[in-house]
Amino acid sequence: xxxxxxxxxxxxxxxxxxxxxxxxxxxxxxxxxxxxxxxxxxxxxxxxxxxxxxxxxxxxxxxxxxxxxxxxxxxxxxxxxxxxxxxxxxxxxxxxxxxxxxxxxxxxxxxxxxxxxxxxxxxxxxxxxxxxxxxxxxxxxxxxxxxxxxxxxxxxxxxxxxxxxxxxxxxxxxxxxxxxxxxxxxxxxxxxxxxxxxxxxxxxxxxxxxxxxxxxxxxxxxxxxxxxxxxxxxxxxxxxxxxxxxxxxxxxxxxxxxxxxxxxxxxxxxxxxxxxxxxxxxxxxxxxxxxxxxxxxxxxxxxxxxxxxxxxxxxxxxxxxxxxxxxxxxxxxxxxxxxxxxxxxxxxxxxxxxxxxxxxxxxxxxxxxxxxxxxxxxxxxx
Numbered sequence: 001x002x003x004x005x006x007x008x009x010x011x012x013x014x015x016x017x018x019x020x021x022x023x024x025x026x027x028x029x030x031x032x033x034x035x036x037x038x039x040x041x042x043x044x045x046x047x048x049x050x051x052x053x054x055x056x057x058x059x060x061x062x063x064x065x066x067x068x069x070x071x072x073x074x075x076x077x078x079x080x081x082x083x084x085x086x087x088x089x090x091x092x093x094x095x096x097x098x099x100x101x102x103x104x105x106x107x108x109x110x111x112x113x114x115x116x117x118x119x120x121x122x123x124x125x126x127x128x129x130x131x132x133x134x135x136x137x138x139x140x141x142x143x144x145x146x147x148x149x150x151x152x153x154x155x156x157x158x159x160x161x162x163x164x165x166x167x168x169x170x171x172x173x174x175x176x177x178x179x180x181x182x183x184x185x186x187x188x189x190x191x192x193x194x195x196x197x198x199x200x201x202x203x204x205x206x207x208x209x210x211x212x213x214x215x216x217x218x219x220x221x222x223x224x225x226x227x228x229x230x231x232x233x234x235x236x237x238x239x240x241x242x243x244x245x246x247x248x249x250x251x252x253x254x255x256x257x258x259x260x261x262x263x264x265x266x267x268x269x270x271x272x273x274x275x276x277x278x279x280x281x282x283x284x285x286x287x288x289x290x291x292x293x294x295x296x297x298x299x300x301x302x303x304x305x306x307x308x309x310x311x312x313x314x315x316x317x318x319x320x321x322x323x324x325x326x327x328x329x330x331x332x333x334x335x336x337x338x339x340x341x342x343x344x345x346x347x348x349x350x351x352x353x354x355x356x357x358x359x360x361x362x363x364x365x366x367x368x369x370x371x372x373x374x375x376x377x378x379x380x381x382x
Contacts, residue, residue, distance in 0.1 A: 031246035033222075033360040049241040049255065050103045051199040051280055057161035059190020060088025060111030060127045065167035067184045068119035080180060081121050082170040085187045086114030088163025089127035093140060093197070095151035096133040100241070102197060105132060111161065111190055117169045124166060131157075137200040143193075152200075160195060164188030199280060203241055203255035204367055206281030208306070210298055211259030213287045214323040216240070218350035219256040222360060227256050239277050244360060252367050255281055264305045275309040283317040283366050288337070290322040290330035290347065296340035317370040318343055319362060325349040 063085025070078035089111035109132060115124030140149035140158055149158035167185030174181060207215040216227040223242025240256040258274045278284065286302055288295040299320060306313040320341055324330050326349040334347055346362055348355040 031248035031250060031364055033357070033364070034245045034247055049202065049239045050101045050105075051202045051239065051277060053102045053105050053197045054107065054194070055105060055160075055197055056108050056192065056194050057091040058108065058110045058192045059090060059161040059163040061113045061189050062086070062088045062164035062166040062187025063114035063116040063124035064187050065169035065172070065184035066117035066119060067170045067182055069180065070120065077180075080170040080174060081119050082184055083117030083119065083122045083124065084168050084172065085117045085166030085185075086124035086126040087166050088112070088114045088187070088190045090129040090159050090163050091161040092129050092131045093134050093138070093149065093151060093158045093160055094131050095136045095138060095154055095156045097136055097154055099133050099135055101202075102134065102138075102199060105134070105197065109160065111163050114163070114166050114187060116187075117167070117184075121169075121171055123169075126166070127163060129163075134197065135199050139198045139200050141196040141198065143195070145196075148195075161191040161193050164190045198276075201282065202239065202277065202280035203253040204282050205252060205254045205285055205363055206278055206283070207254065207256050207285050207287050208278055208302055209259060209287035210261065210289065210302075213259065213289045213298075214350045215256045215259070215287050218287065218321070218323065218348075219254060221350050221353060221356060223254060225256070244363065246364055250364075250367070252363060254363070257281075260302060260305055262301055262305070264309075272309070275305065278306060278313060279310055281316075283370060284313070284319075285363075286318065286320045286343075288320060288322050289324055290333050290337065291324045291327040292329075292333075294336075295322070295333055296337050299341060299343075317366050319366065320345045321359060322347040323350055325354050326352045 065085050066082035068080065068082040070081040072078050091109045091111050109130065111130050112127035114127045117124045134151060136152065136154055138151045139147055140151070140160070142148050151158060165188045167187045170181045170184045173183055207218065209215050216229045219225050219227055219240060219242045220229065222244055225240050225242030227240040239258065242254050242256070244252045244254060246252070255277070257277045260274055264272070264275055286299055288298050292298070303314060320337075320343045322330070322334060322337060322345055325334070325347045330347075338345055344362070346355060346359050348359050350356070
């Protein structure tokens, strides 16, 4: 059996031909993962996935009204002609399938100010609204934690901060008893509110594991993602997302999540923030270091932390991935791991590329059986 990243393979066409032959022999209809047509990015800075952002939305200020009196050559007291100011712009969130995360959303969102009024009864121009596109399925919470917006339909909008109304000029205040008012209004300030913007669904598959289990190495091996890889704990502090392409034109998103540790549900370190990432994945892959002593205890710890944070996480599709099969200790621990674990197990070596095609096959089956079916059901309900 060929390995997707085995350096001994001459070309990718050889690997794909072998996979197709294996698929025909088994009469399997599961799609085969394709090699990416683009090379990995040469940028030194890797872009991470942002699934939560705290923002301060400030509406634009309204334009001030003007105090002015018209003077003509034939009539020096033609009367007041101060125009009204324009309205300030709103700050609006809009659900769009063109964006996938909140990396482009800044911490302060400021609407444009309205234009001031002019003489000769010329009103100022109202400012354009600022529309920030967010992924479909974004949840907007107030500063108190209450859900105030759920953008689960394409094109849905949420007004985060309204712009201030424009001030009235002195022409507005003309009355039978006051023919020459010398008063005007200032433009109103826009709303200033704070929100927590969260992406409900981050990836189809999330990689869960202890620090240094090999999550970043695996993601880099099966996708074009470039997470940081280093031999020390907590190399990954923010999730990275990679896409796996299959020959049936489906794309499966896999997220490299920061490593968990015992006591994460008590917010040790950045535990709660890390666990929230797992909550936004439709299925879970437990990545275990097969070379460590008693790796099945790592699985028990991970499941315990997830259950204490959200018991529904354990009801999602789960597969155990035993990594570092190339090390001598791993071969001894693999039979013991199968005795202690009831979940499906696939043994791989992310560094050497061993059994990656089997893992990609399992990911596609899990996506077709659980994730895609649930997405189709939700779309039917909408």
